[in-house]
Every structure is written in C-alpha cells, then in structure tokens.
Amino acid sequence: MTMGKNVLRLLFLILPFMVISISCQKDNLDEVANQDILEARMWFEITYSPNLIIDSKNSARKKAISVPNWDHAKAFFHKESKTIEVPLISDGEFGFASKESFLAFQATGEKRYLESRTYLIIESEKGNKRGFLMTIIPEKSFKLKKNFEAFRSTYRKWENDFNGSVLYHELDGPFTNGWRITEGRSTNRILNDGENGIPTIVSKGCWAAYLVSWTYTCEQSDKGISVGSDVIAQSADCKYYEEWEYLYTVCDDDGGGGGGSGEGEYDPGPQIIDAIYDPNSTLSPREKRRLEAAVNEFIEHNPIYALIWQRLLTNNVRLVFHINPSIQSNAEISGNILTFRDIDEITRVNVGEELIHRAQKLTYGEAMVSIKRNFEFEAKLVQDLATLNNEPWRSMITNGFADPIDNGNYIMWLTSLWRGEILMDASTLNYHCNRWFYPNPANNYSDPNFVPLFFIDIFSGNNGGGSSDDGTIMY
Amino acid sequence: MKKIILLTISLICLNAVNAQDNKNLQYTKSEYGSYWVTPVSNSTKREGTRGFPEWHDEKYVSNLLYSTVRKVIPKEKFEKLQRSSMFFITFNIKGEILSCTFLLQAEDISIVTEKELIDIYQSFMKKKIDMRKVSIKPDEYTPIGKVVDYAEIGGSLVPMEYRGKK
Numbered sequence: 001m002t003m004g005k006n007v008l009r010l011l012f013l014i015l016p017f018m019v020i021s022i023s024c025q026k027d028n029l030d031e032v033a034n035q036d037i038l039e040a041r042m043w044f045e046i047t048y049s050p051n052l053i054i055d056s057k058n059s060a061r062k063k064a065i066s067v068p069n070w071d072h073a074k075a076f077f078h079k080e081s082k083t084i085e086v087p088l089i090s091d092g093e094f095g096f097a098s099k100e101s102f103l104a105f106q107a108t109g110e111k112r113y114l115e116s117r118t119y120l121i122i123e124s125e126k127g128n129k130r131g132f133l134m135t136i137i138p139e140k141s142f143k144l145k146k147n148f149e150a151f152r153s154t155y156r157k158w159e160n161d162f163n164g165s166v167l168y169h170e171l172d173g174p175f176t177n178g179w180r181i182t183e184g185r186s187t188n189r190i191l192n193d194g195e196n197g198i199p200t201i202v203s204k205g206c207w208a209a210y211l212v213s214w215t216y217t218c219e220q221s222d223k224g225i226s227v228g229s230d231v232i233a234q235s236a237d238c239k240y241y242e243e244w245e246y247l248y249t250v251c252d253d254d255g256g257g258g259g260g261s262g263e264g265e266y267d268p269g270p271q272i273i274d275a276i277y278d279p280n281s282t283l284s285p286r287e288k289r290r291l292e293a294a295v296n297e298f299i300e301h302n303p304i305y306a307l308i309w310q311r312l313l314t315n316n317v318r319l320v321f322h323i324n325p326s327i328q329s330n331a332e333i334s335g336n337i338l339t340f341r342d343i344d345e346i347t348r349v350n351v352g353e354e355l356i357h358r359a360q361k362l363t364y365g366e367a368m369v370s371i372k373r374n375f376e377f378e379a380k381l382v383q384d385l386a387t388l389n390n391e392p393w394r395s396m397i398t399n400g401f402a403d404p405i406d407n408g409n410y411i412m413w414l415t416s417l418w419r420g421e422i423l424m425d426a427s428t429l430n431y432h433c434n435r436w437f438y439p440n441p442a443n444n445y446s447d448p449n450f451v452p453l454f455f456i457d458i459f460s461g462n463n464g465g466g467s468s469d470d471g472t473i474m475y
Numbered sequence: 476m477k478k479i480i481l482l483t484i485s486l487i488c489l490n491a492v493n494a495q496d497n498k499n500l501q502y503t504k505s506e507y508g509s510y511w512v513t514p515v516s517n518s519t520k521r522e523g524t525r526g527f528p529e530w531h532d533e534k535y536v537s538n539l540l541y542s543t544v545r546k547v548i549p550k551e552k553f554e555k556l557q558r559s560s561m562f563f564i565t566f567n568i569k570g571e572i573l574s575c576t577f578l579l580q581a582e583d584i585s586i587v588t589e590k591e592l593i594d595i596y597q598s599f600m601k602k603k604i605d606m607r608k609v610s611i612k613p614d615e616y617t618p619i620g621k622v623v624d625y626a627e628i629g630g631s632l633v634p635m636e637y638r639g640k641k
Contacts, residue, residue, distance in 0.1 A: 329615060347529075389558070389638065391630045392536045398627065399525050399616045412505040415559040415578060422507065440615055 033075035040084040040122040041070055043129050047284055048171050052088065052120065052133065066090040068120045076154050081125035083155050085134075088118055096167065100140040112148045113140060120171070121155050121266070131171050131285070132266045138164040153181075156263045160184040168266040172286055179264035186264030272296055275313055278336070281321040290346040291321060297348040298355065304386035304458060305352060308359045315362055329440060333357050353396075356382055363454040370441055374450035377433040381414075382455055388418050400436045410436075424459070426451050499593050502584070509559075510584060512577040514596045523567075523624025527614035535608040540564075541634050543598040547591050553637035555586050562595065563629040568611055570604035573625060577632070587632070 052066045066088035073086040095116040097105070105113040116137040123130055138150035142163045146152075153159045158166075158181050167178040167190065178190030271277075273292045283291060299309045322339045331340045331350040338354050340346050356379045361368050368375055380396035387393055401407040410432050416422045426449075434446045503511040530536060544562070557580040565573045575596045579587065611626045631638065 349529075389631070389635075391635060392530075392533070392540060392628045393561075393630050394528050394626070394628050399527065399614060408511060409505070411563075411578060412507045412509055412511075415509065415561065415580075416507040419557065419559045419580070437616065 036075045036082060036124070037070070037073045037084050040086075040124070040129070041068075041073070044068070044120070044122060044131060048131065052171055066118070074154075076157065078156060081123050083124075084122045085154055086120040086122075088120060094118075096135060096137045096165075098137065098139055098165075101143070104140050113143065115148075117151045119155075123155075123266075128279070130266075132176065132268075133169040133171060134266065135167040135169070136164065137167065138162065156265050158184045158186075158264065165190065166264055170268075170285070170289070176266065176268045181264055272299070276317055276319050278318040278320040281319075283321050283323065287323060287340075287343050287346060288321075290343055291351065294346050294348045294351040295355075298352040301348065301352075302386050302390060304382065307458065308356055308382075311359050311362065312355060317358060317362075319358065349396075353379060353383065359458075360454045363457060371444050372450070373436075373438050373444040373446045374430065374433050374452075376438055376444075377429070377436060377446075378450075378452050378455050381429070381452075382458060384414055385417060385459070388414070397432075397436065400438055402437055403435070406432070406435045424452060424456055429455075498589075500589055508581045510579045510581065512579050512592060514575065514593065517574050517576070517596075524617060524621050526611040526617060526623025526626050528626040528628050529610050529612050530608070531610065532608035535605065536628070537630075539602060539604065540599070540630060543595055543602070544632060545634060547594045547598065548587065548632070550637075552586055553633050556583050556633045556637075558631045558633045558638040560587070560632045561629050562599075562632055563627060564599055565625050565627045566604050567625045568606065568623070570606045570609075572599050572602055572604070575599045579632075583632075 052068070068086040069089045070086060073084055076083045076085060095114055095118075097114045097116065101113040105111065116135050118133055118135040121132055121134050123132075134155055136151060136153055138146075142161070143150045145161070150162075150164075153162050153166075160183070162181050162184050165178060165180055168176045170176055179186040180188035180190065271288075271292050273288065273295050277288075277291075281288075295309075299306050318336060319333075320337045322337065323342060324339045325341055327339055327341050329341070330345040331338065331354050333339075333354040336358075338351075338358075340350065357375070360375055360379060364375070370376075377397070383396045395411075398407050398410060401410060413422075413428060413432065417424060429452055430446065430448050430450055433450070434448065436446075438444060499515055501513045501515055503513070505511065540562075548556075559578075560580050560583045561578045563576045563578070567573055577592055577595075611623050613621065613623050617623060
C-alpha cells in the first residue's frame with residue numbers, strides 16, 4: 001500500500017516534468033523546423049526566380065507558373081539530409097494523370113481522378129542545398145482505395161501501399177528523372193525521351209509511358225488557386241488545356257526497393273563539370289547547367305579540346321566560377337577563378353578559351369603573365385587549328401589583323417600547319433603575333449623570343465595528330 | 476634612284492610569276508606554295524567593323540554552304556582534293572554574302588576547274604543567311620561602343636565525310 005502510494009506520488013512528481021519536457025522537445029523541434037524553413041526560403045529567394053515553371057517534357061503548349069506557399073511548408077528529417085517541402089500556389093491548376101485515371105475521369109466526371117500534387121523540395125545535405133520540383137501521381141486504384149486521400153507520401157517516404165509515379169523537374173522547368181512506385185517501393189526508373197519523340201524501338205525492359213498533362217489557367221484571375229483545391233475560379237478568361245501524349249520511357253530498374261537510388265529520389269545524373277567545379281563557386285543552378293552544357297560541347301567539339309580537358313582533370317584543377325557584370329571582357333580567368341560577365345557569356349567558345357588558358361598555366365606556371373600577348377595568341381591559335389576540321393570555321397585571330405595581307409598570310413601559315421607540310425616554328429608564330437592587334441590588357445607586348453611549348457605539347461603525340469618518325473609534328 | 480627602279484622591276488616580275496590571271500579568277504601564289512583564288516568580280520563591300528560570328532544553329536550554316544559545294548564539285552574530286560583547300564565568305568548583319576575567296580593547295584589547281592569555282596562563288600553570292608540562326612557579335616577586338624557590320628567564316632572545300640589526313 002505504502003509502496004503503491006509512493007509510486008503514485010513519484011508519478012505525480014515526474015508527470016509534469018515529462019509533459020513539460022515533451023512539450024519543450026516539440027517546441028524545440030518546431031523551432032528547428034521553422035529555422036530550417038526560414039533558411040530554405042532565404043536560400044530559395046536568393047538563388048531562384050520567384051516564379052516556378054513546370055513543363056511536362058520541355059515542349060508543353062502551356063507552361064504552368066507557380067509560386068511556393070511558404071505558409072504551408074513542412075520540414076522532414078532523413079538519415080543524412082533534411083528536406084523542406086512546400087506546396088505551390090499556381091495561376092491555375094495543372095497536373096498529370098495515368099491513362100486509367102483519365103478514362104475514369106471521362107466516364108464519371110470526377111475531377112479528383114486527374115489530380116496530382118507538385119511540391120517545391122529543398123534538400124540540405126552536409127551544408128549544401130539543392131532545389132527541385134516533385135510531382136506525385138497516384139494510380140487510379142490507389143486513389144479509390146484511399147477515397148482520394150492519396151497524397152500523404154513525402155519525398156523518399158512513400159506510403160507503404162502507394163502505387164503510382166513520382167516525377168522530378170528542375171525549378172525552371174526541365175524534367176530530370178522519375179520513378180514508378182509499387183507498394184511503397186521504387187521499382188522502375190522513368191527516363192526522358194529527349195527531343196526525338198516517341199522511340200520506335202524501345203530497349204528491352206523499357207516501355208513508353210503516356211500521361212495526360214493538363215493545365216487550367218485563368219489569365220486575369222486576381223488570386224491564385226492551390227493545386228489540388230476543389231475551388232476553381234470561375235471566369236470567362238479561364239482556359240483548359242489537355243495534352244494526351246507520350247511523356248517518358250519507363251525502364252526496369254536494376255536495383256529497386258530500399259536504399260540508394262531505390263528510394264526513388266531526385267537524380268539529375270552525373271555532371272561532367274563537377275570534376276573541376278569548386279564548391280566556393282557562386283553560380284545559380286541555371287548558370288551551372290549552362291556551364292555543364294558549354295563544357296560538354298567543348299569536349300565533344302574536337303579531340304584537341306578533349307585532350308585539354310583531360311589534362312585539367314589529370315592535374316586535379318579545380319575552378320571557382322562566378323558571374324560579375326563589371327568585368328571588361330566576356331569571360332576571364334585569374335588563377336583558379338573563372339568569371340563570366342553574365343549567363344549569356346557561358347558559351348562553348350568563352351568557356352573553352354578560359355580552360356585553354358588554365359591548361360597553358362600548367363605548362364608555363366608563374367611565367368605566364370597576361371601582359372605578354374603571346375599566351376593569348378597561342379591560345380587562339382590552338383583553337384583556330386583545332387577547329388579547322390570543323391565546318392563551318394571561324395577564326396579567333398583574324399579579326400586582330402588590321403592589314404588584309406597579314407590576315408591572308410596568317411591563314412596560309414595556319415593551313416600549312418594543318419596540312420603538316422611545315423613545322424611550328426617560334427619565329428613565324430612571333431612574327432604573326434607581332435603584327436596582331438590585341439587590346440586587352442592595355443600595354444600588352446609581343447615577346448619576340450616566345451617559345452610555344454603548350455602548342456607543341458598539345459599538337460604532338462596526341463589523338464588529334466601525332467609525331468612521325470622524323471619528328472614532324474602532324475595536325 | 477637606281478635601287479628604286481630595280482626594286483620596282485623586281486616587284487613587277489615577282490607579281491607576274493605569282494599571279495596567274497584567268498578571265499574570271501585571279502590566282503595569287505603564297506610563300507607556302509598555295510594560292511589565293513579570287514573572283515575578278517568579287518565584291519569589295521566589306522566596309523565597316525568586323526565582328527565574330529556566333530552560331531545559333533551550326534548545322535544550318537554548314538548545310539547552307541556545303542549543299543552548294545556538294546552540288547558543284549563531283550564526288551570523285553572530293554577524294555582527290557586536299558582538306559586544306561578552303562573557301563572563305565564574308566556576310567553582313569542582314570545575312571547578305573558580301574564576298575567569297577578560295578584558298579587552293581598547289582596540287583588542287585588542276586583538280587578544281589575555273590567553272591566550278593565560279594559556280595560556287597555565284598551560288599554563294601545568291602544566298603542569304605537566316606540571321607535568326609547566326610548572329611554577328613562584337614568581340615574582344617571591337618572598340619567599345621562600336622557596332623559590328625560583317626563577319627568572315629570559312630570551311631574546307633572537302634565535305635567532312637571525304638576528309639582524310641590529306
């Protein structure tokens with residue numbers, strides 16, 4: 001009896017502390033979550049345009065434009081990362097539906113068959129943040145089973161019995177990847193079909209997937225409508241678009257199930273630029289994608305460029321990329337910092353030239369100073385010669401010759417080098433360099449004794465040419 | 476005075492050796508043995524500031540130019556021609572072709588006929604480049620604030636599929 005009373009007393013004493021403790025923990029968690037949401041919002045608003053665009057396969061007639069509804073943002077914690085999931089407010093409604101759901105909608109008029117949900121996801125992992133759009137598309141059977149309450153899944157945490165698809169898009173629209181989810185487990189990868197339309201031959205284990213993509217847009221609606229809401233603004237200006245089209249190719253995945261890529265996550269694929277991209281770079285995701293495309297083009301343009309890229313990788317070069325509208329040239333490199341004036345200057349030509357300069361630095365080291373014009377001339381000569389086999393061809397150098405005769409002589413010399421009938425000789429290079437006008441930087445000068453070691457190194461004994469037995473450099 | 480006369484005579488002689496003037500084309504031999512071949516009626520409207528051509532559709536430009544080259548020069552000749560025999564054109568911001576010049580390697584002089592070169596030239600001059608697919612941008616040589624007027628592009632006279640290591 002005494003024992004029982006003591007236990008009760010103890011409980012009465014402990015209980016308030018437990019309640020306070022649990023309450024504090026929840027408050028702390030809420031506080032942490034709110035802090036995370038605030039951080040995510042700040043990151044998003046600095047990094048991206050406030051408008052999000054979703055484009056089912058990069059060619060939709062009508063692109064849905066949305067903004068995040070931060071009042072309903074939620075934080076989720078994963079093993080190695082945390083995500084902030086934010087529903088969207090759209091200028092109308094949009095969504096994707098499977099064929100079965102679409103047919104059920106047509107038969108019954110029940111609009112909820114067509115519903116999908118799209119969220120802005122901001123994922124933080126080891127201090128790095130990335131953002132993307134996630135669209136959940138439940139199957140008709142799952143919607144019926146859940147009485148249309150089919151959107152309880154969150155990123156990588158699918159409802160145990162969820163059946164449907166999840167699609168990921170970049171924040172400015174392009175599709176990246178997706179997954180088929182069966183009974184809460186990712187079973188098949190969804191791939192983009194590219195720009196070639198419906199594939200005539202679908203590889204083994206893959207099949208074409210058709211989805212209805214639809215948008216309901218009110219041109220002059222004065223307030224947005226939540227995606228998935230039953231409330232639809234009634235207005236003469238509202239337009240409904242519906243496209244029944246082949247969207248993606250679905251393939252059997254090797255793994256599937258839990259763990260790794262089996263969790264059905266966002267996966268933009270390996271980025272070639274990551275091999276030299278320093279994390280201190282300040283490019284936005286859109287700028288980085290442009291850089292990725294430019295580097296890819298550069299490497300694929302000709303074997304000499306591929307060789308130069310390989311040289312940078314072999315020497316573990318890491319570059320910090322920035323945008324700075326106040327720089328004089330379109331792009332410039334200083335040490336390991338590569339700066340573009342704006343996103344439009346992130347082109348194959350500009351990126352290529354700066355990468356060549358960085359590769360020159362591997363050859364010349366600290367002796368490479370920008371005021372010595374020969375380095376600039378050599379970099380452009382490498383490009384002129386490397387691209388001669390491309391069609392059409394344009395020179396990086398000839399605009400710098402004021403005299404057409406110098407221009408003609410240079411072309412003759414260049415084509416003779418290409419033919420392999422003459423060797424690179426420093427004095428001829430320096431002759432042309434001396435007659436070449438280059439304005440940047442001011443007071444630059446041509447060194448008459450410059451030896452083009454980088455040029456000789458790149459064009460001899462590589463996959464763009466080779467050395468013959470007599471030592472002739474061939475191009 | 477004697478030196479000046481001698482120099483003038485030698486320059487005239489040199490020109491006579493290097494230049495092979497045909498009815499429609501002018502051939503000028505370079506120190507590397509190759510020839511600049513310029514149509515006599517070649518336009519000289521290349522006035523203004525030269526800019527840098529930027530492709531928005533590289534294949535379009537390639538097809539535009541090589542459709543003519545393929546049409547004029549017979550296939551058999553492509554296998555004989557040096558890849559370093561080239562054509563160069565200039566075009567303005569309206570897409571009009573302003574001029575066309577050829578660079579021929581010495582051994583190709585006897586392969587490509589004068590008629591073929593004239594046909595290519597005339598065909599090029601009738602073409603107009605769709606400037607939605609190409610633009611002319613100022614480059615690092617362009618004085619600040621200066622508007623660019625024209626650009627130069629070129630290409631081997633041998634289409635890609637026929638090019639060996641020649």
